[in-house]
Amino acid sequence: MDEPTIVILGGGVGGVVAANELHAKLKEKARIVVVERNLQQSFQPSYLWVMTGERQPDSISRDIARLDRKGIEVVAGEIESIDTAGKSVTVSGKQIEYDYLIVALGAELDFESIPGLAKAHTYYTLDGAERLAGELKQFKGGQVTIVVAGAPYKCPAAPYEGAMLLEGYFHSRHVRHNMKLAMYTPEPLPMPVGGKTLGENIQEMLAHKGIDFHPEMQLTSAKGGELQFEDGSTAAADLLIVVPPHRAPAVVRDAGLTNDTGWISVDESTLATAHDGVYAIGDVTRIALPDGMALPKAGVFAHGQAEVVARNLAAQILGHAKRETYDGTGYCFLEAGGGVAGMAQGNFYGEPRRITMRSPSPVWHWGKVAYERYWLWKWY
Ligand SMILES: Cc1cc2nc3c(=O)[nH]c(=O)nc-3n(C[C@H](O)[C@H](O)[C@H](O)COP(=O)(O)OP(=O)(O)OC[C@H]3O[C@@H](n4cnc5c(N)ncnc54)[C@H](O)[C@@H]3O)c2cc1C
Known part of the structure; x- marks a missing residue:
């Protein structure tokens, strides 16, 4: 055969x-x-x-x-x-x-399903992250708004990491005092699949950094710097960064x-x-x-x-008899800016599901860097 x-x-x-x-x-x-x-x-x-x-x-x-x-x-x-x-x-x-x-x-990222979204910045693509890096270098101050425009999306931590890394970035450039940072998401709390305690931990981290957090807000339009949400409310953005809907x-x-x-x-x-x-x-x-x-x-x-x-x-x-089963175990580093990261882990198939987070420390940040190097070496 x-x-x-x-x-x-x-x-x-x-x-x-x-x-x-x-x-x-x-x-x-x-x-x-x-x-x-x-x-x-x-x-x-x-x-x-x-x-x-x-x-x-x-x-x-x-x-x-x-x-x-x-x-x-x-x-x-x-x-x-x-x-x-x-x-x-x-x-x-x-x-x-x-x-x-x-x-x-x-x-697939779906920028077309919400009017105005295609003009927003995103770090969810390589090109987008590169363009945003160029924009950030010359951005002097104003309202920086990060919007999760639809769920589900990949990497539940990435919008929150993005917000905290940006906050740290503005600090390191000594322009943080010129910025207001806000986040909007349709989710009830950050990383809801990780449970209430994890979500509240991340909310506290955002609050500590002065990042306003607005849950349960579904974006419907992002035209001309004005954001509109399903509940009729609006918000402004001098710099709009989105996590686009996925399909x-x-x-x-x-x-x-x-x-x-x-x-x-x-x-x-x-x-x-x-x-x-x-x-x-x-x-x-x-x-x-x-x-x-x-x-x-x-x-x-x-x-x-x-x-x-x-x-x-x-x-x-x-022709071997042995089979493996997938058990739903996972972990994720959570970059928090300033050279530190947290680490969430657990068995997502568990009943009850217990996802715990290790406190932010340089160890987890360097763990993420080491993993990146390992990945790029190992598979290609
Ligand atoms: C900013 C960001 C941060 C992230 N951080 C983490 C993290 O810390 N930890 C973590 O676990 N995950 C993270 N992720 C998520 C992770 O990258 C994805 O979940 C992972 O890549 C999914 O793997 P996949 O094989 O399903 O799809 P992908 O890796 O996206 O691969 C799909 C491939 O299919 C190809 N393809 C699609 N359609 C076609 C077609 N019609 N013809 C030919 N090719 C096609 C695409 O080009 C692509 O290469 C992050 C993602 C982002 C955007």
């Missing part, structure tokens, strides 16, 4: 881990193909440091085509369609057939892979979808937790899920 073909859609966090893990286990016993439109992959947690000028895009980016040298095929192109019945995908006009498919296409990539929606939540539904332990031989991992999925909340969209979960799917597929192909 010919070696099976495993096609991995997306070469971001989930895709690169799945490809490496499959290759490590299977070597020449399978054809492993990664399809990605953007060969220059960048480490998204570091976008915050691009914004503050502590990183340049080159230093946090790697060429995914380098996986070729390990024997992993990298196909550069736009995934145009996914045919789960015919077990094939179309990439820039060419068809690729698969025996197993891992969908790791992440989330599943168009190709996933068009393939009928999403359910009424707008995301791909998977088995929480195996990441299998309802389609034969098709798995989905990372931000493109929605995994419901026992209390009805969802597993956050974050690299740490995409990474763990990729390992489980890859190891189980390898075991199946090699």
Whole structure:
């Protein structure tokens, strides 16, 4: 029998881990193909440091085509369609057939769904973080407003990290006294999936830094420096920074892979979808937790899920009986400005779910820096 073909859609966090893990286990016993439109992959947690000028895009980016040298095929192109019945995908006009498919296409940022949003700044893309860094250098003072424009969004901590890093940045430039900082979010409190205590801790950190926090505020328009919210209230912004609404990539929606939540539904332990031989991992999925909340969209979960799917597929192909289950454990560093970070961790599948946070300290900040270096070295 010919070696099976495993096609991995997306070469971001989930895709690169799945490809490496499959290759490590299977070597020449399978054809492993990664399809990605953007060969220059960048480490998204570091976008915050691009914004503050502590990183340049080159230093946090790697060429995914380098996986070729390990024997992993990298196909550069736009995934145009996914045919789960015919077990094939179309990439820039060419068809690729698969025996197993891992969908790791992440989330798409939707700037068009709210009027005026496309003109706002964001550090949720590499280009956006770089543009914002340029703007910050010349920004002399005024109202700085950070708006989470829709949930769910990736990395529940990142809006709060962004606000606290900006506050520290303005301090270091001795212009903090010229700035007012405010945050708006549709969430009831910061990182609600982490529970009330964690949310209140972060709210206290924001208050301590003089950052006004406005929960349960859904943005409806952001035209000409004036923000409008669903409840009829308005706010001003001299510098507007947004976390745009997220949605599943168009190709996933068009393939009928999403359910009424707008995301791909998977088995929480195996990441299998309802389609034969098709798995989905990372931000493109929605995994419901026992209390009805969802597993956050974050690299740490995409990474763990990729390992489980890859190891189980390898075991199946090699005829081994052992299977792993994904357990929902995760952690996240929370940059707080001034060279310190907190660290939240816990088992998100736990009943009850207990997520705890270690107090901000330089240790966790350097932990995040070390993890960034490790990541960029390990996978490419
Ligand atoms: C500012 C910021 C800070 C963050 N901080 C953290 C953190 O501290 N900790 C943490 O765990 N997570 C963090 N994250 C989140 C983390 O980066 C994501 O959750 C993670 O990248 C998700 O992995 P993924 O594989 O699901 O998707 P991605 O890594 O986004 O990969 C998806 C890939 O699919 C490709 N793709 C999509 N559609 C197509 C198509 N049609 N054709 C071809 N290719 C396509 C994309 O180009 C992309 O490379 C942060 C994110 C941001 C923006």
